[in-house]
Amino acid sequence: MTHSPSTSDSPDEERRGLLQWSAIVLGALATAAAGVPIVGFLLGPLRKREDQWTSAGKVEQFPIGQTRLIDLENPLHSLGDGDAGKIAVYVRRADEEKFQIFAINCTHLGCPVNWLADAGLFMCPCHGGVYYEDGSHASGPPPRGLFQYEHRLEKGALLVKLGHLPTLQQPG
Amino acid sequence: MKTIKQVWDWLEHRLELRDSIWPVMRHPVPAALAKPIGWMYVFGSMTLTLLMLQIVTGVCLAMIYQPTAADAYASLEYLNYEAPFGWLLRAIHYWSATGMVVMLMVHMTQVFLMGAFKYPRELTWLVGVGLLTTTLVLAFTGQVLRYDGDSYWGVSVAVSAAGRVPLAGPSIVHLILGGEYIGSETLSRFFTLHVFILPGLLIGLLVVHLYLVVKRGISEPPTPGEPVDKATYDEEYEKLLEKGIPFFPHALYRDGVACAMAVLIVVGLAVIFGPKGPGEIPDPTLIHAEPRPDWYFLPVFAMAALSPPSMETFLMLGLPVIGILALAAVPFVAGSGERSARRRPVAVLVVLVTFVTLMVLGWYGATSPWSPDMEAWSSTPVPDGIVEKLTPLELQGAVVFQNKCCRNCHALEGAGGKRGPDLTEVGIRMNPEAMVRQVVQGGGNMPAYAQQMNSAEVTALVAFLVKLRPAGIPPAAVPSAAAESLVAAPTDAP
Ligand code: FES
Numbered sequence: 307m308t309h310s311p312s313t314s315d316s317p318d319e320e321r322r323g324l325l326q327w328s329a330i331v332l333g334a335l336a337t338a339a340a341g342v343p344i345v346g347f348l349l350g351p352l353r354k355r356e357d358q359w360t361s362a363g364k365v366e367q368f369p370i371g372q373t374r375l376i377d378l379e380n381p382l383h384s385l386g387d388g389d390a391g392k393i394a395v396y397v398r399r400a401d402e403e404k405f406q407i408f409a410i411n412c413t414h415l416g417c418p419v420n421w422l423a424d425a426g427l428f429m430c431p432c433h434g435g436v437y438y439e440d441g442s443h444a445s446g447p448p449p450r451g452l453f454q455y456e457h458r459l460e461k462g463a464l465l466v467k468l469g470h471l472p473t474l475q476q477p478g
Numbered sequence: 479m480k481t482i483k484q485v486w487d488w489l490e491h492r493l494e495l496r497d498s499i500w501p502v503m504r505h506p507v508p509a510a511l512a513k514p515i516g517w518m519y520v521f522g523s524m525t526l527t528l529l530m531l532q533i534v535t536g537v538c539l540a541m542i543y544q545p546t547a548a549d550a551y552a553s554l555e556y557l558n559y560e561a562p563f564g565w566l567l568r569a570i571h572y573w574s575a576t577g578m579v580v581m582l583m584v585h586m587t588q589v590f591l592m593g594a595f596k597y598p599r600e601l602t603w604l605v606g607v608g609l610l611t612t613t614l615v616l617a618f619t620g621q622v623l624r625y626d627g628d629s630y631w632g633v634s635v636a637v638s639a640a641g642r643v644p645l646a647g648p649s650i651v652h653l654i655l656g657g658e659y660i661g662s663e664t665l666s667r668f669f670t671l672h673v674f675i676l677p678g679l680l681i682g683l684l685v686v687h688l689y690l691v692v693k694r695g696i697s698e699p700p701t702p703g704e705p706v707d708k709a710t711y712d713e714e715y716e717k718l719l720e721k722g723i724p725f726f727p728h729a730l731y732r733d734g735v736a737c738a739m740a741v742l743i744v745v746g747l748a749v750i751f752g753p754k755g756p757g758e759i760p761d762p763t764l765i766h767a768e769p770r771p772d773w774y775f776l777p778v779f780a781m782a783a784l785s786p787p788s789m790e791t792f793l794m795l796g797l798p799v800i801g802i803l804a805l806a807a808v809p810f811v812a813g814s815g816e817r818s819a820r821r822r823p824v825a826v827l828v829v830l831v832t833f834v835t836l837m838v839l840g841w842y843g844a845t846s847p848w849s850p851d852m853e854a855w856s857s858t859p860v861p862d863g864i865v866e867k868l869t870p871l872e873l874q875g876a877v878v879f880q881n882k883c884c885r886n887c888h889a890l891e892g893a894g895g896k897r898g899p900d901l902t903e904v905g906i907r908m909n910p911e912a913m914v915r916q917v918v919q920g921g922g923n924m925p926a927y928a929q930q931m932n933s934a935e936v937t938a939l940v941a942f943l944v945k946l947r948p949a950g951i952p953p954a955a956v957p958s959a960a961a962e963s964l965v966a967a968p969t970d971a972p
Contacts, residue, residue, distance in 0.1 A: 351652045351663070377763040386662035388548030389761035390630070393659070410765055415782055416638035417631055418765035420852055425883035426930040431768040432635070433783035434848050434887070434897045436925045444925030449787060470658035471634065473641030476648045 355382055357456075357469035362397060362407070365462050373398040373421050373439060375410070382469040393468055395455065396421055396428075398439065405464060408441050409453035409472045416473070419452070428452065453478035506722030508698035511729050515699045518592065519729070520736035521585035522691075527737035528578040528744065529680070535571040536673065539564075543623070545669035547662040547760070550625035554756045569748035575617055577744050579774050582610055587829060590808070593817030594697035596706045600809035602690040605683050607805045612680045614774065619672040621772050625665060627758035631769035633660050633668075639782070642791045660762070695719065696729075700817035708814055768849065776843030777836050783848045784839075851895035854885040861891045868945060875942025878935045882927065890946075898924060905947030909954045913940045 358381035368374060374397050383391030396408040408428075410418045417432035427444060428437040435446035442451040453472040458465050472478040490496060511519055542561055544553040557564035586606065589595055595603035618636070622629050637654050641647040656663030698718055723729065754772075758764060771779050778798070785793040812825075819826055851858070860876045868876060879885065887897035894900075908916070917936055920926030931939070944953045 349653070351656045352649055354652065355658055357658075375763075375765065380659055380661075382658055383661060384663075386546040386548045388546070388551075388662070389759060389763075390547040390659075390661045390664075392761060392763050394763035394765060410762075411634065411638070414638075416634040417769060418762075418767055420765060422855070422883045422886075424881040425855075427883065427925060429850055429852065429883070429886060431766075431849055431852050434850050434923065438925070438929065445920060445923050447783065447787060447790070449790075471637065471651070471655065471660060473638050473647065473651055475641050476651070 355469065357467045358382065359465045360468050362395070362457075362464045362466045365459060365464055368397055368399040368405070368464070370399050370401055373423065375421060378466075378468065380469060394418075395466065395468070396452075397464070398441075400440075403459070405457055405459070406441060407455040407457045407466050407478075409455065409478045411453065411472055412448055413443075413450050413453060413474065413477075414446070414448040416471070449474065502692055503726035504724040505692060505695075506719040507696050507725050507729050508718055509721050509723050510699045511696070511732075512723050516729065516732050517736070518588055518699070519696060520733050521581055521588055523733040524736050524740040525578055525581040525585055526684070527740055528574045528581060529684075531574045531741060531744065532571060532578065533677070535567045535574065536677075538567050539571060540673055543669075545623070545666050547625070547665050550623070550665055551756055551759060554625065558753060558756075565753050566748060568753035569751065570745055571620075572754045573747040573751070574744045575620060576773070577740060578613060579617060581740065582613060586610065591819045591825065591829060592697065593700050593706070593819075593822070593825075595809045596697075596812065596817060597708050597711055597809075597814050599690070599694050599697060600813055602687060602694060603809045604806055605687045605690065607802065608683045609680065609687060610805070611802055612676055612683060616672060616676045616680065617772065617774055619668045619676065621775075622665070622668045623672055624755050625760050626756035627760055627764065627767040628755070628769045628771075630660060630760035630762065631767050632771055633664060635769060635782075639794050643795060697817075700819075702816070702818040702820045704818075705816045706814045711814075766852065768852070770843075770846070773840065773844070777839035778843075780839040780843035780846070783846070784842065847896040849895075850886040850897045852886060854894040855880055855883040858885055858890075858893050861893070864890065864946070868942070871938055872942045872945050875938035875940070878931065878939045879942060882930060882935075882939075887924070898922075901943065901946055903947050905944050905953050906951055907954060908943075910940050910944055912954075913943050 360378055360381045362376060362378060375394055376397055377392055377394050380387075380391050380393040394410050396410060398406040398408065400406065412419050412430040412432065412435050414430065414433060414435050417430050419428040419430045419435070419437065421428055426439045428439075428441075430436070430446065430448070433447050435448040436444040437448070437452050438444050440451075441454060443449075455478045456467040470476060510516075539557065542553055542557050542564065544550055554568075557568055559565070589603065589606070622633055633655075637651045637660075640654060641651045643650055652658065654664070654667070655661075656667045695715060698715070758767060770776075778794070781793050781797070782790070816822055860880065865873070865876060884901075885894045887895040889896060889900040889902070891902050892900065904913075914936060916924065917931070917939060918926060918928045927936075947953065
């Protein structure tokens with residue numbers, strides 16, 4: 307079956323012009339009305355949430371001169387995260403007052419670094435990055451030392467500011 | 479019989495298949511395809527068949543899979559152990575993905591070598607490049623949905639790389655993760671990409687691709703010395719088609735055989751090897767992961783480790799983009815002229831170099847000699863043959879060697895890490911001073927151990943290392959290579 311295309315032009319030029327403009331304006335409005343919430347929703351994660359202070363435990367828990375891996379709950383964690391809502395950090399107590407809190411993420415590409423206490427080194431299993439016990443870069447591909455989280459001591463407790471995944475442009 | 483005919487007529491009246499689909503099925507293709515060379519034209523259909531298998535198995539898997547960080551792992555195990563044929567569907571989905579990537583590469587190589595991308599099929603190629611890119615992104619997102627330790631850290635590696643994009647880095651990371659850290663939102667995003675957005679895009683591109691294949695026709699097998707000339711090609715092709723054969727059923731038989739083989743092989747592999755993973759639980763506090771991507775990304779993985787630091791960001795982020803752009807540019811750079819591979823040595827060379835590079839990088843990626851063996855210091859003892867002959871001081875040195883985790887990077891008699899050189903015979907290569915210098919100052923890819931060892935430990939360690947040489951050979955007396963060049967530097971100064 308074939309259909310011949312319609313060739314008739316509406317005689318009412320004026321009314322057609324009005325309709326055309328209405329279609330364009332209303333169409334733009336409708337697109338915006340539906341589009342703004344959709345795009346806004348998709349870009350939602352760009353609204354950054356601040357890291358939050360979390361207690362990492364009592365100061366006495368950390369023997370002087372030692373580095374420990376401790377498991378905490380990510381303060382930003384939400385419903386349905388399961389284990390992914392956990393976060394691990396290395397706590398090094400250099401002396402009475404001086405703490406260093408390292409992210410476990412290698413500064414190269416984010417693999418989890420391992421603390422080898424006897425050697426006094428952090429080693430990365432992915433491409434062989436190595437760090438000294440103070441977190442400074444020792445060898446391998448990482449471009450900088452380990453990421454460190456902000457921390458403070460308060461009433462005998464160690465508080466750490468945690469939340470986001472540290473990367474080169476957004477260190478700990 | 480009459481009812482069937484009636485139903486058929488009723489349908490035909492509504493669908494008008496005789497006018498629309500039938501001519502398409504019967505469209506002429508070059509007669510040469512009826513010859514054995516027709517086997518070169520089946521790879522696209524094989525890719526398409528595997529894609530359909532992916533869609534069907536994927537839809538099934540999605541009925542059980544739980545795209546939340548809390549439950550995904552358990553749902554994978556449920557698929558593996560509880561759901562009837564769940565394990566097989568997972569396995570088929572994995573092997574079919576593998577097959578799809580392989581067939582895509584074969585298809586593109588064949589199209590490239592036979593010059594089928596040339597005028598007037600540039601757009602067909604371009605859309606094909608889009609299909610390749612989409613498929614690879616699908617493969618990566620699928621790997622993330624196999625939510626285990628590798629998947630968790632794979633995302634972490636991917637966003638660490640993406641985070642290096644100048645200025646926009648942090649925003650990109652947050653968009654990919656759906657927040658500040660890898661969590662439930664991250665997995666949901668990857669799920670949405672993998673099951674809605676990317677398949678939608680892929681099918682859209684595919685429709686255009688197939689439309690172009692039908693409209694612009696299948697290229698005839700190339701003949702050396704018959705270049706594509708934009709002025710005359712269309713006319714000649716028209717003439718060629720006059721003697722052509724209808725696509726259905728003639729060309730379709732080969733496709734049918736090849737596609738059936740593809741499915742049988744994929745299902746066979748799935749039955750034999752079973753599903754992949756899930757591996758370890760995806761728990762960020764389990765730090766003993768050694769993430770390694772699925773095979774198609776091993777070359778990229780290798781590049782991340784092998785590139786010099788100054789080039790690294792460019793190689794990781796820039797090179798894939800350049801690769802895609804280069805592929806897209808192919809028909810515009812060489813859109814006409816010779817089609818036969820025999821007259822296109824550069825094209826053949828490009829294919830060879832590309833495949834050799836990818837395979838070497840992939841092999842490095844798979845065996846990764848740069849990764850330390852994190853357990854070696856405690857699990858791989860100094861071989862008995864070496865320990866037997868040691869003095870107490872040397873034995874002490876052997877203990878230092880283990881405790882300081884030297885074994886994680888250095889092998890003895892082949893066992894241990896491969897990141898640094900094997901030290902089984904280091905005693906004939908280096909003299910004691912050079913060893914002390916290497917241990918204390920580090921160098922190459924070795925950390926300096928100045929702070930990590932006291933002098934007694936260094937002495938013992940070096941005593942042990944000196945002992946590492948075949949019986950009857952004296953310890954190295956010559957200074958190490960670096961020092962040697964200082965001493966023996968050419969004295970052409972006045
Ligand atoms: S991620 Fe640690 S060295 Fe590459």
